[in-house]
Amino acid sequence: MPALTEQRELVFEAFRRWGYLEADLDPLGLLRLPTVPELSGDTEEHQAARGFYCRTIGVEFAHILDAARRRWIHERMEARPPVPDRARLLERLLSAELFEQFIQSRYPGAKRFSLEGSTSLIPFLDEVLETAAVQGGQHALIGMSHRGRLNVILHTAGRQAAEIFAGFQDVDPRSVLGAGDVKYHRGATGEFRARNGCELHIHLVSNPSHLEFVDPVVMGRAYAKQTRAGITGKQQVWPIVLHGDGAFSGQGVLAETLNLGGLRGYSVGGTIHVIVNNLIAFTTLPEDLQTSPFASDVARRAPIPIFHVNGEDVDAVARVARMAAEYRAAFSSDVIVDLVGYRRHGHSEVDDPTITQPVLYRRIKEHPQVWQTYAERSGLDPEPVAARVRESLAAQQQEAGKFAKIPSMRKLPGYWAPFFGGRHKPEYEVDTPVATEELDAVGNLLTHYPEGFHVHPKVKKLLEQRKEMARGKRPVDYGMAEAMAFATLLRQGIPLRLSGQDSRRGTFNQRHAALVDTETEEQYLPLEHIGAGEAWCEIFNSPLSEAAVLGFEYGVSRDFPEALVLWEAQFGDFANGAQVIIDQFVAAGEDKWGLLSGLVMLLPHGYEGQGPEHSSARIERFLHLAARDNFQICQPSDAAQYFHLLRRQALRKWRKPLVVFTPKSMLRHPDASSPIEAFTRAHFRPVLRDPDVKDAARILLCTGKIGHELRAERNRRGDRATAIMFLDQMYPFPEQDLAGALAQHPNAHEVVWVQEEPANMGALFFVLPRLERLAQGRAVRSVKRSASATPATGSAKAHQMEQQTLLTLAFTTAEH
Numbered sequence: 001m002p003a004l005t006e007q008r009e010l011v012f013e014a015f016r017r018w019g020y021l022e023a024d025l026d027p028l029g030l031l032r033l034p035t036v037p038e039l040s041g042d043t044e045e046h047q048a049a050r051g052f053y054c055r056t057i058g059v060e061f062a063h064i065l066d067a068a069r070r071r072w073i074h075e076r077m078e079a080r081p082p083v084p085d086r087a088r089l090l091e092r093l094l095s096a097e098l099f100e101q102f103i104q105s106r107y108p109g110a111k112r113f114s115l116e117g118s119t120s121l122i123p124f125l126d127e128v129l130e131t132a133a134v135q136g137g138q139h140a141l142i143g144m145s146h147r148g149r150l151n152v153i154l155h156t157a158g159r160q161a162a163e164i165f166a167g168f169q170d171v172d173p174r175s176v177l178g179a180g181d182v183k184y185h186r187g188a189t190g191e192f193r194a195r196n197g198c199e200l201h202i203h204l205v206s207n208p209s210h211l212e213f214v215d216p217v218v219m220g221r222a223y224a225k226q227t228r229a230g231i232t233g234k235q236q237v238w239p240i241v242l243h244g245d246g247a248f249s250g251q252g253v254l255a256e257t258l259n260l261g262g263l264r265g266y267s268v269g270g271t272i273h274v275i276v277n278n279l280i281a282f283t284t285l286p287e288d289l290q291t292s293p294f295a296s297d298v299a300r301r302a303p304i305p306i307f308h309v310n311g312e313d314v315d316a317v318a319r320v321a322r323m324a325a326e327y328r329a330a331f332s333s334d335v336i337v338d339l340v341g342y343r344r345h346g347h348s349e350v351d352d353p354t355i356t357q358p359v360l361y362r363r364i365k366e367h368p369q370v371w372q373t374y375a376e377r378s379g380l381d382p383e384p385v386a387a388r389v390r391e392s393l394a395a396q397q398q399e400a401g402k403f404a405k406i407p408s409m410r411k412l413p414g415y416w417a418p419f420f421g422g423r424h425k426p427e428y429e430v431d432t433p434v435a436t437e438e439l440d441a442v443g444n445l446l447t448h449y450p451e452g453f454h455v456h457p458k459v460k461k462l463l464e465q466r467k468e469m470a471r472g473k474r475p476v477d478y479g480m481a482e483a484m485a486f487a488t489l490l491r492q493g494i495p496l497r498l499s500g501q502d503s504r505r506g507t508f509n510q511r512h513a514a515l516v517d518t519e520t521e522e523q524y525l526p527l528e529h530i531g532a533g534e535a536w537c538e539i540f541n542s543p544l545s546e547a548a549v550l551g552f553e554y555g556v557s558r559d560f561p562e563a564l565v566l567w568e569a570q571f572g573d574f575a576n577g578a579q580v581i582i583d584q585f586v587a588a589g590e591d592k593w594g595l596l597s598g599l600v601m602l603l604p605h606g607y608e609g610q611g612p613e614h615s616s617a618r619i620e621r622f623l624h625l626a627a628r629d630n631f632q633i634c635q636p637s638d639a640a641q642y643f644h645l646l647r648r649q650a651l652r653k654w655r656k657p658l659v660v661f662t663p664k665s666m667l668r669h670p671d672a673s674s675p676i677e678a679f680t681r682a683h684f685r686p687v688l689r690d691p692d693v694k695d696a697a698r699i700l701l702c703t704g705k706i707g708h709e710l711r712a713e714r715n716r717r718g719d720r721a722t723a724i725m726f727l728d729q730m731y732p733f734p735e736q737d738l739a740g741a742l743a744q745h746p747n748a749h750e751v752v753w754v755q756e757e758p759a760n761m762g763a764l765f766f767v768l769p770r771l772e773r774l775a776q777g778r779a780v781r782s783v784k785r786s787a788s789a790t791p792a793t794g795s796a797k798a799h800q801m802e803q804q805t806l807l808t809l810a811f812t813t814a815e816h
């Protein structure tokens with residue numbers, strides 16, 4: 001009967017494609033979905049297909065191009081569902097809901113961002129972890145925002161309720177004056193014991209208020225942990241990210257993060273994304289939140305399945321959890337689960353939702369709780385379990401009173417033990433010079449490629465020059481200084497990872513970390529072949545994203561403190577696309593959560609007449625964020641300084657993010673190149689004194705490219721009375737070094753801060769008051785562009801005129 005089979009296939013194909021639009025996905029019947037003509041019909045085939053695709057699970061998978069993956073899904077959807085452990089599911093639901101109600105009654109007026117209405121999230125996570133355990137999972141990294149976080153800490157991360165209650169009692173506020181974070185943002189670690197006896201280590205990642213920005217951080221952390229775990233890393237470490245529906249559809253960083261999922265430098269073997277979809281965001285309804293019917297629609301661009309499930313059918317929720325986890329294990333792919341529920345209270349519990357959604361909330365008030373519906377449907381008596389749960393919560397509250405301060409619910413992994421945070425101490429300094437023979441050896445290694453590899457003639461020439469640089473036959477430029485820093489660190493056993501847009505070649509054609517065969521386009525990275533011991537090296541061209549990629553690299557740095565992890569902006573100006581990661585994680589992570597990072601941000605900076613968006617990495621913004629030694633802000637003025645700065649960052653145990661303003665026009669400039677001796681002897685110096693002028697009448701202090709221009713101008717003028725110094729480290733401010741440098745010129749009557757940036761930008765606001773303190777009565781002046789709303793002019797000629805004016809003013813004394 002081929003015709004009948006064909007007919008059946010046609011009907012089934014229609015339901016596989018569109019069935020989710022007619023599924024019963026929403027406990028309150030609020031979702032408005034289009035009707036699908038392709039699904040109309042009442043034949044036996046229609047009834048059968050409807051049974052598979054239009055009950056409480058809907059799945060979107062027709063957009064997945066790989067037929068084997070589509071078949072995998074439809075075979076499971078069209079199979080008999082597994083028998084659920086209903087007693088266990090009811091117990092978990094009850095425990096989750098009664099926990100929320102307990103807090104409501106015992107800590108009235110406190111915000112907890114209740115999960116009620118979507119509590120089937122807890123059994124959902126159980127099932128994902130159970131499946132992960134069967135598949136060899138040992139760690140789960142969970143990222144999530146406020147909604148239901150306390151519940152997840154208790155039920156999934158396995159912390160004690162007493163620890164959470166202690167947070168509500170806010171004991172010992174003095175210990176966190178000016179720092180710390182609210183309880184529904186803090187991280188937690190714990191164990192989840194699966195039915196097969198395995199324990200999964202759970203790590204709930206610390207999270208800022210800024211919704212969705214934790215997503216790439218979770219991925220980066222998972223990537224680092226997977227790298228640690230070796231060949232089976234992706235099986236062992238499972239990333240799971242929970243989202244609100246409003247944030248999922250609205251926040252761009254989510255889309256950027258999904259795009260990382262299948263990329264070789266960023267793949268974590270699949271993340272399980274769960275939208276805890278309560279069909280509201282604060283006071284705003286879906287019709288004002290997203291253009292398309294489902295919050296999940298933004299994910300359809302990726303070749304990954306999207307499961308929708310009615311959060312009130314807890315059996316279906318458990319089934320979807322298993323399918324999602326098994327799919328991740330089978331295909332190393334992301335999976336989206338849209339868990340549709342509702343929100344029983346206001347956005348937080350101090351918020352009255354009847355002001356904005358009076359009708360909806362009347363309906364929600366009358367709607368039974370998830371556990372009630374489930375108990376009724378499954379014919380189980382909830383009372384004995386409920387009594388037990390209430391009793392245990394009351395006992396835990398008693399315990400909470402015994403804490404003298406709010407307990408930390410997380411333990412740092414052992415690999416953090418050798419590293420320090422806090423204020424800088426001189427004993428953290430390290431040796432960074434490298435012996436001549438070693439530089440010669442790395443020069444050979446860095447310029448070596450396999451027999452028969454066809455190198456581009458221009459690159460070949462560059463490699464020959466680099467070999468000469470390493471041998472001291474020509475000055476070393478920035479590109480080679482960086483390569484030598486990377487190579488020497490790798491040979492000392494330090495792993496290395498660099499990612500950024502076009503970073504393999506380098507935006508300015510300066511890096512050439514990957515050699516490209518001119519016949520085959522095959523790539524060869526010399527640095528990948530020189531690490532000692534376990535030291536791996538990864539250099540990737542990132543996708544065209546700042547927020548997600550910087551978040552990812554921050555995440556890698558959090559779980560690989562021994563590695564030098566660098567992110568590079570194409571131009572420093574573009575880093576503001578990642579401002580939330582900079583503000584909320586890089587700058588504040590230690591103060592808020594006590595979490596350290598040694599991440600390096602390379603930000604090309606300098607005024608060369610390339611316009612408003614190719615000039616400034618916004619030095620001022622980083623300096624505004626600087627306090628309590630939270631990070632280091634540097635602008636190395638020559639190649640050797642860059643070399644020592646990178647090596648210092650990797651070798652010392654003081655783990656602080658490092659912001660480096662890197663050059664553009666100075667990359668190959670002889671004035672900023674360094675002799676080989678500067679690599680074998682010196683250290684990174686926060687302040688560069690002037691070697692050419694003794695006992696100056698005036699001192700010009702500056703940072704970056706302008707200093708070289710000032711020195712050239714001084715030569716042109718034949719000026720022998722002006723000393724020019726570079727401030728290569730702006731933060732932590734090198735007060736003693738600078739005081740020492742100024743003291744070398746006791747007769748200088750004025751100190752002038754010279755910067756390329758406009759008066760309202762650059763380091764001016766930061767340096768001037770500090771300089772005044774150190775100047776010991778000398779006049780302190782500044783030379784800068786006029787205050788401006790934009791960092792730089794769009795005209796190259798105007799730039800030249802401005803630049804010349806700066807130089808002229810810098811050599812004009814105050815008396816004139």
Ligand SMILES: Cc1ncc(C[n+]2csc(CCOP(=O)(O)OP(=O)(O)O)c2C)c(N)n1
Nearest residue numbers: 147209210211244245246247278280281282
């Ligand atoms: C980037 C960002 N913008 C705005 C907010 C303020 N805010 C906090 S919660 C919230 C609503 C979130 O809605 P949804 O994502 O649906 O999650 P729900 O609270 O409903 O679980 C908003 C707008 C924020 N925290 N982060």
